[in-house]
């Protein structure tokens with residue numbers, strides 16, 4: 001399976017579904033608006049995902065539902081349990097950035113303990129640092145209050161979280177997956193193709 005991301009696109013036969021995050025065939029329906037008193041001349045279309053059965057709503061070729069469709073989808077390499085929480089946060093952002101942030105901190109803790117060796121986020125980060133996790137990602141995790149004196153307990157609602165924080169939390173999750181799961185795999189694949197010169 002390709003890990004390329006195909007964003008939702010109007011009347012496309014397949015793309016990565018904004019609900020389930022899977023590349024899936026889409027069925028399209030136009031909803032007739034003509035005739036009635038509110039005939040606005042707009043075309044309303046529905047796309048339905050063959051994988052999860054949920055729909056996207058489009059007006060004149062622009063997706064208006066689901067509302068958080070501009071958020072990145074989880075990397076395919078993201079562990080399953082983390083991915084579920086990520087997608088739940090993605091559906092939640094529009095209604096409540098604080099709730100989405102609480103979910104995302106849970107997802108980040110889950111990812112870090114999946115990659116690390118203990119239950120403690122800070123200890124795992126030290127370990128991941130030795131495995132080559134970028135220092136800047138760790139600085140970002142501190143600013144996003146995953147660790148440090150002002151850390152927020154994952155899963156807890158915090159009044160200081162706004163949409164900017166939530167969007168950054170989505171991004172950092174994907175960045176950690178890239179750094180520790182995707183890139184090492186790609187380097188291994190490349191090495192496998194090169195002649196051995198010990």
Ligand SMILES: [Zn+2]
Nearest residue numbers: 017020049052
């Ligand atoms: Zn779907």
